[in-house]
Amino acid sequence: MRNSTQPVMLITDDDRSFRETMAEVFSRRGFAPLLAADGEEAIHVAQEATVHVALFDFHMPQRTGLESISACRSLGIDIPYILLTGALDPAIANQAEHVEVFSLLEKPVSIQIVTGVVKDAMASHYPWFESTR
Numbered sequence: 001m002r003n004s005t006q007p008v009m010l011i012t013d014d015d016r017s018f019r020e021t022m023a024e025v026f027s028r029r030g031f032a033p034l035l036a037a038d039g040e041e042a043i044h045v046a047q048e049a050t051v052h053v054a055l056f057d058f059h060m061p062q063r064t065g066l067e068s069i070s071a072c073r074s075l076g077i078d079i080p081y082i083l084l085t086g087a088l089d090p091a092i093a094n095q096a097e098h099v100e101v102f103s104l105l106e107k108p109v110s111i112q113i114v115t116g117v118v119k120d121a122m123a124s125h126y127p128w129f130e131s132t133r
Helices: 016-027 040-048 065-074 090-098 111-125
Strands: 009-011 032-036 053-057 080-084 103-106
Touching: 009 016, 009 040, 016 032, 016 090, 016 111, 032 040, 040 053, 040 065, 053 065, 053 111, 065 080, 080 090, 080 111, 090 103, 103 111
Parallel strands: 009 032, 009 053, 053 080, 080 103
Antiparallel strands: none
8 A cells, every 4th residue: 555645854964055955855856854953953853743764964963863863763763764974984883783774874975875775765664655756
């Protein structure tokens, strides 16, 4: 059975232009973007709205992306999480694996790569999502 719900994507990054660019990219691809400037705001948004997939920057004030993902998971928000970082190192990769991040991407990331990963995350998590979007 196909769900006609528009997929909702949470985009969390302290870089406003990056957030807005990602929102534009994904709204053109049929997603309803919700934006958060930091981890605290993202956790609040994820508790208040139905979110299907989330994109988090690692380096943010107050909470890192990983800390925010971990907090969301502890609240029972079981969605695919994609983590972006400008400084990929083994410690971040290990932590990302520990909180079961769907994918870890290094910034700068191409639109083609990030949209492909989001599509894969949606298709693997939701039977109703059409991967041909």
